[in-house]
Amino acid sequence: MSDHNHGHHHHHHVDVDDSSIWKLWVSIFLNLMITIAELVGGIISNSLALLSDAVHNLNDTMSLGITLIAKKISKRGANPSKTFGYKRAEIIGAFINLITLVIVALFLIKEGVERFFDPQPIDGYTMFWVAIVGLIGNFVTAALLWKNSKNDISMRSAFIHILSDGLSSVGVIIGGWLILEYELYIVDTILTVIIGVYILWHSYYMLRETINILMESKPADIDLDQLTEAMHTVDKVHGVHHVHVWRLDETSTLLESHVLIDKEDINEMEAIKSKLKTLLKEQFGINHSTLEFEFEPCRSPSHQVGSGHAHEEHEHDHAP
Template sequence: MAHNHSHHHTHHEHHDVKGRNLLISIFLNLLITVAQVIGGLISGSLALISDALHNFSDVLSLVISYIADRYSKKKASFNKTFGYKRAEIIAAFVNAATLMIVAVYLIFEAIQRFFNPQEIESGLVIWLAFLGIAVNGFSVLLLRKSSKENMNMRSAYLHLLTDMSASVAVLIGGLLMKYYGWYWVDSVLTVLIAIYLIVMGYDLLRNSFRVLMLFTPEDVDLEELRTAISAHPEIKNVHHMHLWQLNEKENHLEAHIDFHRDITLSEFDAILVDVEHILEEDFGINHVNIQPEYQKDDPKDIIVQD
């Protein structure tokens, strides 16, 4: 079999920035958690203590993201030939799942609070909400750029964005409780945030699940891919194809190619260069593993169950 690697590695410096930003976010979220627990105990606000637990779950998710980021940079070895390239996808899947669990829990809590509103010390709640917005807002800005190109960072970013939104809800609720006595507003805002969370979390959960299950990337049509390769005059048939994502940067293709004639190895190498170019330029596939064949008696279907 012939194969090709043409991976697009992110710069080492960018990795360091990601790790540093995650560490800053972890430290800031720990500060908020401690402040909210103390504030909740002083004001008698169950909402603040539950928000502190929510913040602490975000600290854990950020720690998972940080560990995954560190592991993803480890080199491949004899017993780990892909290294830990999937660590960040696993982290994204775990974080997306916890994001949705937290959202369901928030809805449950909000419904209970809606039917049983409690009077709380709104002044302290307002100041702690301001603190939450400031700290989480800063963390969101730190991770925003990385979240666009990496599932793991996107999962951490979503956790923080939720926290910031929750703090905004707590602030609005605190102000309305202080000046109007509308204690039900907090519950309504919490439910709206939780629904948004479920929508965002589901998308991330689904995408990370697809990668972990080795599903074909959604933006690649195998029939179209086969037609593009088969257009080469020397190629008779492309079959027994496997296409999957190792992570967000690497798409892998394995396939058998049937040739019209018994070509030489050097001819095959030249044709492979053409095939790799088509796959990279038109389909974004950067790791190709081709098995050449001539009049071999095997199934010629695109997909063959191994």
């Protein structure tokens, strides 16, 4: 007597903002130009900070490319193989970006420390003007990505890359001026290490969030005790267990749970289910829930669907 109401639910998470695609293309071009300018400028001026900024920018260009590829993949709808679609491609893209960024940051810090013990003369004039060109490019790119970065983790990781690069360009401009005016070559080394540490600090928090999504961790803003207590407040619900809450991507939170009701209330099951789904959506932002109804509690944690239940009901409800 099980009721599977799956026929009308196709999991198409295709709500990608098309404007983000052309913005990424423009950003990739701008960053590639900045990277080339800073690499040439860094070699001519012998500035490690400028070369660091160039490497950082090259990584930004790669990160934007990965984000673009991930976006294109994530636009594909669900299919029999990928029943949730390709939305998580963006999370994987952000993860690759952040790992490469950490490696770059550690490399910059190592180079900066080595230069500290072996200081070298630097052409502050070239360093100063090339960094200004870099800053302008970073500013334009950041302005392009800002809107899309508010609710999109892959665009936010790209935006943070650009923002941190803009800040490091400001540092290199100040460093170039200090070298021009006072021949303070040590500033170049200090800047290189600061840029590296700054990248590491930003990467850590975003990497943690990305790993949590990939590991299907419970969203930080949902308290499981509060959630189960709230589900218990629905009339005729006697128990809630086997509760799993996870995120498919940054915006889609999913839940599956077993719900215990009396056998006499079988005719009211649809109403109970509807109340539970409304509660989950309104109070906890869970837009996709799978509820399995039981008339007696599970006998073991390794409970299999269909073992010893007079009635079971699966229902997928997907928010538009």
